[in-house]
Amino acid sequence: MTAIDLSGKIALVTGVGDNEGFAWAIAKGLRAAGARIVLACQPNRMNIVDGNLTRDMDRDSRLLPDGSEFRPEKVVPCDSAFDTMADVPEEVRTNRRYAAYSEYSIQGTVDAVGKEFGGIDVLVHAVAFSREITKPLIETSRKGYHEAMGVSAYSLVSMVRAAAPHMAGRPGGGSVVGLTYVAGERVVPHYGGGMGTCKAALQMDAKQLAWFVGDRNIRVNLISAGPFASRAARAINPDFDKLIAHAAEHSPLRRPITAEEVADATVYLCSPLAGAVTGQVLYVDCGYNIMGT
Numbered sequence: 001m002t003a004i005d006l007s008g009k010i011a012l013v014t015g016v017g018d019n020e021g022f023a024w025a026i027a028k029g030l031r032a033a034g035a036r037i038v039l040a041c042q043p044n045r046m047n048i049v050d051g052n053l054t055r056d057m058d059r060d061s062r063l064l065p066d067g068s069e070f071r072p073e074k075v076v077p078c079d080s081a082f083d084t085m086a087d088v089p090e091e092v093r094t095n096r097r098y099a100a101y102s103e104y105s106i107q108g109t110v111d112a113v114g115k116e117f118g119g120i121d122v123l124v125h126a127v128a129f130s131r132e133i134t135k136p137l138i139e140t141s142r143k144g145y146h147e148a149m150g151v152s153a154y155s156l157v158s159m160v161r162a163a164a165p166h167m168a169g170r171p172g173g174g175s176v177v178g179l180t181y182v183a184g185e186r187v188v189p190h191y192g193g194g195m196g197t198c199k200a201a202l203q204m205d206a207k208q209l210a211w212f213v214g215d216r217n218i219r220v221n222l223i224s225a226g227p228f229a230s231r232a233a234r235a236i237n238p239d240f241d242k243l244i245a246h247a248a249e250h251s252p253l254r255r256p257i258t259a260e261e262v263a264d265a266t267v268y269l270c271s272p273l274a275g276a277v278t279g280q281v282l283y284v285d286c287g288y289n290i291m292g293t
Contacts, residue, residue: 004271007034010117011270012110014040014078014159015126019052019061020054020260021230022179028272029263032064037124038113040078043104044097048074076113076128077104080155081147084108106158106258110118114166119139121170122270125178128152132195141163145194152198153205160209160220168216175270176213176220178206178282184224184233190243203281210279219278223270226257226285252287 011030016023016039023039031037041049052058053075062070079098082105092098103109114120130148134138140148156178167174183191184199187254204220210220227244248256265284268274283289 004033004267004273005143006030006122006267006270007033009121009270010038010113010119011035011122011124012038012040012113012120012163013122013124013126014080015124016041016049017045017179018048018230019058021126022225022228022259023124024052024061025128025259025263026124026177026266028062028064028070029260029267030122030124030272031072032066032270033068033267035071035270036117037072038117039072039075040109040113041075042079043077043101044095046075046077057108057199073117074113075243076109077101078109078137079104080082080108080158081131081151081247082106091128094120096129104246106155107162108161110162110166114163119170120163120166121172123158123159123174123176124266125156127155128179128195130195133191133195135192136265137194140192140194145206145232147196148194149198151275152195154272155211156202156205160213160218164213164216165217167213167218172272173217173219173275174213175274176206176209176218177221177266177269178202178220179208180222180224182224182226183284207279214278219269219274221278222281223262223265223269223291224281224283224285225262226251226288228257228259230259233255247288248286250288250293251285252292253292255286257284257286267276 013027084105084107129151132144180199183196206222243257
């Protein structure tokens with residue numbers, strides 16, 4: 001077996017909101033491979049993530065394969081709706097959950113991390129949001145649709161633009177990995193609020209970005225993960241467990257995925273083993289995407 005060693009690599013993992021989702025598992029997987037981790041999360045989720053990193057009751061979720069505990073180098077606020085602080089409206093600036101932070105834009109956050117750590121080797125985009133996700137597409141408002149697209153898809157463009165100067169010329173090259181879902185290619189009725197369209201845009205954007213930063217030896221890939229019962233997913237549909245069971249029953253491997261399997265795929269994409277892989281969507285869904293039902 002070829003061991004993956006990411007020792008000394010700086011990985012910025014965005015979209016961390018708790019200790020259950022893909023972003024948390026990916027951060028742990030990268031850390032287990034030796035990378036130094038910086039977590040970026042919504043300003044209004046900072047206290048939650050801090051609790052996940054310090055509370056005794058959450059200790060099991062921090063354990064790495066060698067028995068040590070996951071400890072990121074730093075946790076920073078980042079709201080993927082804003083490219084710079086000039087984009088932040090007054091009602092957000094004065095919100096009590098935001099007012100404590102002077103910087104939480106994409107550009108400012110990425111620049112601060114790049115400067116403090118001398119560069120960035122890995123960027124993980126685990127960001128998706130629609131305040132109307134429980135509404136079917138046909139009932140989604142224009143405002144909600146545009147907001148979902150900006151946060152869930154355009155933010156990848158913004159992050160790669162900000163990170164590219166800090167990732168260019170890194171030993172072994174830089175790696176960007178984002179998360180998508182089969183709803184970007186097929187109709188998934190419960191995945192509302194425009195999110196299916198957002199994932200389709202994300203997939204096309206990733207391919208274009210792979211070209212635009214490829215000359216700086218930066219690779220851009222996506223993982224299309226199967227359904228997984230994160231807190232966010234359960235908020236979309238209270239019957240999400242039924243959706244997981246359906247996917248498991250109809251997948252070639254006849255089982256659901258785990259967050260750790262998504263993390264393992266991310267580690268691979270960030271490693272020298274994937275040195276010639278870019279602009280791709282890697283399906284980590286037990287084969288569900290190949291089926292007709």
